[in-house]
Amino acid sequence: MTNKKSWLYVFSAPVLIALFCVVILPLLFGVYYSFTDWDGVTVNGFVGFQNYLNVFKDPGFRQALWFTTKFSVVSIILINVIGLGLALLVTQKFKGTSLLRTIFFMPNLIGGLILGFIWQFVFIKAFASFGNLVGIESLQTWLSTTQTGFWALVIVMCWQMSGYIMVIYISYLQSVDVSLLEAASLDGANDWQQFWKIKFPMIMPGFTVSLFMTLSNCFKLYDQNLSLTGGGPYNSTQMVAMNIFNTAFSQNKMGYAQAKAVIFFIIVAVISLTQVYMTKKKEVEV
């Protein structure tokens, strides 16, 4: 027993060490810096909790946090609904499902920055000329107002992540025991009932994973935000990650940005851990 345990330590050591070096240490450094007046070059002094107090007085940060939350809620729901929908579609029995899977997954292979620039073109050019044609003004100014900018971000995020989430759901859907479904259909359950009463509970673990992934990805989004709207107009579509980056590198307030980052870390950690705990409880054992 003890032997087995010590082997466990030995084999997990490389990973643990790597994790310690690239995650834990920087985190500790980060927490340390958040208590200082650091401008990225010199630590000018220890300021205690001043940075943290300032964060709560910072309207820009509050606004970014609120915007990020709204964005995340809408995106998480849409991505999971679309992802599950696509998964159900391509697990049906008809020709071309594997081709469809590939197509749906493809957006995820394009990097976020490039994707943002491609969609920027779509929003500014394609949307505008379509808007011109049918005379809808909001289509012509798609990236230049806060509301439409918000939806632009949601659209791109869904387009990119749905395929990925679809793959996760496919794997869970395929692992649902066929005998259960057969038994249900013998008992007279229709497709709808089969989905809600059998498939849905069976793929609960899939929800845990997918929700966690979409949640953390949406909250930490930076690249699409940068390439699509750049936070504009007037920083109203700025998300938290971008707010932190700008505080650090364009305002030269590294220490203050660190404090924001620590707070952001805590928020994301609490939300995702709660989510994992709650969805885990709903999972069923066969």
Added chain:
Amino acid sequence: MKTSFKKIGLGLFVAGLTLSLAACGNSGTDKQADGKKTTTVDIFQFKVEFNDQFKQVAKDYEEEHPGVKINISTVGGGDDYGAALKTKFASGEEPAIFNIGGPEDLKTWKKYLADVSDTKAAENALEGTLNGVKKDDKVLGLPYNMEGYGLLYNKKVFKEAGIKVEDIKTQEDLRAAAETLDKKKKELGLEAVFALPAKETWVTGLHSSNLFIAPEFDNDVNKTYEAKEVSFKYGKEFKEYIDVQQEYSVQPTTSLDYSKQMEELFSNGKVAMTQQGNWVYGTIEEIDEEFAEENVGILPVPVNGVSENKIPVGVPNYWAVNKNKDEKVQKEARKFMDWLYTSDEGKEAVLEEFKFIPAYSGYDTDKIADPLSKQVYEYSKDGNATGWVFMGYPTDWGMNVLGAGIQKYVSDNASWDEVVKEAQEQWKTSRQ
């Protein structure tokens, strides 16, 4: 047997630990390790546009000066450069020569900046070009070049519309010209008169605002940097300048960016005027060489009560020498800078390869490569230049407060007074 495995395992564990810890701690020790005679001067700079030419010139220098290696790396763009430079310093790979922008950078990097007042380049720097980097008799940077901006206008369109640039002396004249152009825009093939790139907050928040804030601080960047408050003495004129552009611009301005402004609209003759500087010449040239050569002029932005026929000319960036480096490296770095800006070969490269407007005396200015730069140089030579003070704004104030405020204003989400008030308050807070 089992215990021996355990020991091996433990040994591996310890070895792995030490290795990775060593990897963590191994930074910033070997700055100048080679005992040989070559001295390496690492240059970390931000001007992407002339990277290739600069590297070529450095190679020529290496050939002429055996024993010196010039190592150039480039990271472009404002914020990215700042972030990358900090990373360089934090990782211990400190460059010998790097770029600073003005008073704010002077403060950030003060413990690294060497006094370069003894260089020949500093001696030859044109009057006023060292203002931003002087501190108690010390000169802490050497100017790159000079740049200037104003309203770029399409000469052909102006001619066809019968507008003479010399006649535009006041803001009323500018508005009148815009009205005339607007009436004829169908015949002239224009989409609109102006392109106001409100998305690019550096255009509105830094360059436009400079026109109207500089007179308040006597065109002095240091005065601006020390000012506790900004009064927007010429706020009304500033508003009119934004208004006239917004009214006659291609819409929506809040998502109009640099590439749309220059490449799509101005270079293709879709707008008659837009505010930019001589640095855009390369961009226009890529789209339409003939247009760039023949058809682009700079119209000084009139500011009622302050300036007619004057354009702001300034130094966008400075070279700084790292004080922390070896004496020898520092010496070679200075030598290279002197060579670049004061030797005959260097001068030729600066004018013809880099296409700079020189910030130093002793140049054959007839050789200034492009017509835009030439015009800027003429203004400067004739004493018709005002200064750049936006490097003295509070950090990020120009772009993120004022520039963002102007976005709010042009999209009808705030009144001008609100924008001004917010900007004033932010200035005050950051200068406390």
